Structures are given as structure tokens and as C-alpha cells.
Amino acid sequence: MEVDEHGNVARTAVIGESPKLLADAAVSAVSQWKFRPHTYRGVPVKVRLRQPITFKLDPPDDPAPSQ
Secondary structure (H helix, E strand, O other): OEEOOOOEEEEOOOOOOOOHHHHHHHHHHHHOOEOOOEEEOOEEEOEEOOOOOOOOOOOOOOOOOOO
16 A cells, blocks of 8 residues: 555555455555654655455354254
């Protein structure tokens, strides 16, 4: 992802293979994040970074009986 001089997520990209539904959810979530701008010699600058996103699916509380 790229974070602009104001701390906003400016660009995102999914690296690797992921189901489209999960990739879209990750991009949607990350796009809402706000960062404290990175500075270089006191001046806010754009930065690129990678942020792993891990999805964990929990089993239902009351699973259906097997047949």
C-alpha cells in the first residue's frame, strides 16, 4: 500500500493469491485506515509498506448435526 503525505491510504494492491471476496474485504478495510504521516527531514512524505492481513474463520456455535 502507499500512504500519502497526509497519512491517507492512497493506493493498495493485493500480493499473492487470495479468494476475491477476501482480497476485496482486505482492501476495503485497509483503505479506511489513517496513519500518522512519515517524515523525512521534518517534511511529510509518501511511503510504501506491506501489511499482512490474516482472516480467521471460527466454527459456528451450534453446528448442524451430520447425516
